[in-house]
Amino acid sequence: xxxxxxxxxxxxxxxxxxxxxATLLANPNQGFGPAQLHSxxxxxxxxxxxxxADFNGDGKLDFGIDVSSSGNLVFVxxxxxxxxxxxxxxxxxxxxxx
Numbered sequence: 001x002x003x004x005x006x007x008x009x010x011x012x013x014x015x016x017x018x019x020x021x022a023t024l025l026a027n028p029n030q031g032f033g034p035a036q037l038h039s040x041x042x043x044x045x046x047x048x049x050x051x052x053a054d055f056n057g058d059g060k061l062d063f064g065i066d067v068s069s070s071g072n073l074v075f076v077x078x079x080x081x082x083x084x085x086x087x088x089x090x091x092x093x094x095x096x097x098x
Contacts, residue, residue, distance in 0.1 A: 002052040005082040015047035040087040
């Protein structure tokens, strides 16, 4: 949970087993708008968690996705408006776990 689009309201991010990241932006009348699905690529099914932080120092929240089934981490830059940019897969090495 974090403010993905800069409106001061907490938004949600959820990873799905099918290599998609779902973002749900808070709407002004409480609750959330429809899920926006973003593919983070490849055949890396098995994502178990997502972390939100400004990983690249650009002032926008980014997504770090733990894909424990492959031992990879996926970095997905946020665009500051609730969308995402191109994902990058990082090999966490053998034996890594979430």
